[in-house]
Amino acid sequence: MSDLTNDSVAEYWGTKKLTGQAQNKPWHLDVPTRPGAQSVGVCYGRIGDNLPSEVEVVDLYRASGIGKMRIYDPNEATLRAPFAGIELMVGVPNEDLQALATDTVAATNWVQRNILSYAPAVNIRYISVGNEVKSTDPAAQFVLPAMINIYNALESANNAIEVLQIKVSTSVDGTLLGTSYPPSAGSFSDSASSYIIPIIQFLANKGAPLLANIYPYFSYIGDPINIDLRYALFTSPGVVVQDGIFGYQNLFDAILDAFYSAMEKVGAANVEVIVSETGWPSAGGTAATTENAITYYQNLINHVKNNGTPKRPGKLIQAYLFAMFDENQKGPAETERHFGLFYPTKQPKYPISF
Numbered sequence: 001m002s003d004l005t006n007d008s009v010a011e012y013w014g015t016k017k018l019t020g021q022a023q024n025k026p027w028h029l030d031v032p033t034r035p036g037a038q039s040v041g042v043c044y045g046r047i048g049d050n051l052p053s054e055v056e057v058v059d060l061y062r063a064s065g066i067g068k069m070r071i072y073d074p075n076e077a078t079l080r081a082p083f084a085g086i087e088l089m090v091g092v093p094n095e096d097l098q099a100l101a102t103d104t105v106a107a108t109n110w111v112q113r114n115i116l117s118y119a120p121a122v123n124i125r126y127i128s129v130g131n132e133v134k135s136t137d138p139a140a141q142f143v144l145p146a147m148i149n150i151y152n153a154l155e156s157a158n159n160a161i162e163v164l165q166i167k168v169s170t171s172v173d174g175t176l177l178g179t180s181y182p183p184s185a186g187s188f189s190d191s192a193s194s195y196i197i198p199i200i201q202f203l204a205n206k207g208a209p210l211l212a213n214i215y216p217y218f219s220y221i222g223d224p225i226n227i228d229l230r231y232a233l234f235t236s237p238g239v240v241v242q243d244g245i246f247g248y249q250n251l252f253d254a255i256l257d258a259f260y261s262a263m264e265k266v267g268a269a270n271v272e273v274i275v276s277e278t279g280w281p282s283a284g285g286t287a288a289t290t291e292n293a294i295t296y297y298q299n300l301i302n303h304v305k306n307n308g309t310p311k312r313p314g315k316l317i318q319a320y321l322f323a324m325f326d327e328n329q330k331g332p333a334e335t336e337r338h339f340g341l342f343y344p345t346k347q348p349k350y351p352i353s354f
Contacts, residue, residue, distance in 0.1 A: 038067045038068070039304050039317060039318045039319065040067075040068070040304060040321065041067070041068025041069060041070060041089070041320040042069060042320060042321045043070040043320050043322045043323045044057060044070065044078070044325075045322075045323045045325070045330070046075070046327070048325065048326070048327040048329050048344060049329060050328060050344045051325055051344050053077070054075065054077040054078040054080075054081050058081035058083060059081075060324075064352070067085065067086060068087045068125075069087070069089070070277075071089070071090055072093065073090075073091055073092075073093045074091075074092075074113075074115075079114070079117075079118045083121075083123065087123045088124045089124075089125060089126040089127075091128045092110075092130060094133060094137075095139075097130050097133075097139045098142045100145075100146040100149055100150065101141075101142035101144075101146040101149060102142070104149050104152070107149035107150050107152075107153050111150055111157070116157055125165075126166065126167050126168075127150060127166060128169060128170060128211055128276060129143060129146050129169065130146070130170045132173045132213060135189075135195035140195050143170055143199065144199050147169070148202070151168045151206065167206070167209060168206065168208055169203060169208050169209055169211045169274075170199060171211040171213055171277070172196065172211065172212055174255065174258075175192075176189065177192075177258055177259070177262055178192070179258075180254075182241060183241075183246070183248065183253075183255075183261055184246070184257075184261050185261065186259060186260070186262040186265075188262050188265075201266075203268070204267075204270060204271050208271075209273060210259070210263065210272070212259055212275060213275070214275050216233075216250075216251040216280075217280045219232065219251055220232040221286045231249075231250060232250075232251045232296075233280075233292060233296050234252070234295075234303060235295065235299065236249050236250065241254060243310075248310060250299075256273060257311040260273060260311050261311070274320075275317060275318065275320065278320070278322060279297070279322035280292055280297065280339070281293060281335040282349060283335070284333065284335035284336075285333065288335050290349070290350070297341070297352070301321075303317075304316065304318070323340055323341070325340040325341075325342050326338055326340035326349070327339075328344075
């Protein structure tokens with residue numbers, strides 16, 4: 001999850017002002033099991049000391065009808081759980097990037113141990129090589145070399161046809177954008193360009209998506225004067241931002257299309273953006289309420305299973321909700337502990353039906 005400050009969020013998610021309050025919505029998430037619903041996954045974080053066992057968690061995904069899971073490291077107990085019917089995104093922790101980037105044998109061993117030992121019995125669809133690595137982070141220099149080494153290890157595997165369906169990418173956040181308003185002006189910052197553009201070129205060459213963590217919540221709390229809560233919660237009664245021929249009724253689409261515009265400007269218009277995290281906290285800070293959280297999740301799911309963005313109207317959006325559980329050891333902000341769809345007891349925080 002993004003650790004953006006309020007000021008930095010306000011700077012790059014600026015938008016027009018529309019005054020008003022969130023509309024009241026019934027606290028029910030109705031997500032029928034049909035092809036569109038499979039565009040929605042849920043992130044499974046484990047930064048807590050009171051969480052269910054990995055087998056219980058996978059069983060809960062299945063019992064809840066959740067067809068996609070994101071994990072942040074190749075946890076053996078999770079990967080050995082019965083995954084039938086669940087598509088998986090596996091993460092490479094940031095602290096492992098240097099070793100995988102500088103040692104091809106280490107990358108080959110990582111792929112063998114954590115991917116090929118389980119695929120194709122486990123339906124691993126994506127590998128996220130690093131999460132929210134900033135262009136100024138020491139790890140930034142290792143992201144693309146690690147991606148290349150992992151891709152090459154998959155390519156050289158005996159069951160190449162099956163494993164090459166696994167797409168190698170990385171998860172980024174909005175700090176890489178220098179301009180995001182209006183969405184058509186979206187572009188990568190000068191400071192981030194030398195880092196992110198070669199990564200995007202790699203994704204374009206390999207037919208892989210960019211993974212982006214998108215949080216209208218942080219945008220709203222960063223600039224509540226100019227960003228209306230309804231725009232963040234998908235409850236605006238009409239278009240809020242008119243950007244040429246495109247009208248934006250929610251901030252989620254505006255952020256996503258800013259990424260698409262940025263990639264178009266570097267010659268990567270065909271690279272898909274998959275939303276690898278998005279969510280709203282239910283407690284712990286400004287606008288972090290149960291009502292707002294359920295409104296956001298309900299409207300997000302209804303939106304992505306039926307719609308694309310204004311720039312990509314014919315392309316349904318793939319999105320991963322953050323997160324499966326409240327994680328009591330996350331921080332430092334209190335809101336970080338309250339993004340779960342479920343309590344650690346496995347009881348749903350909201351009456352969600354996938």
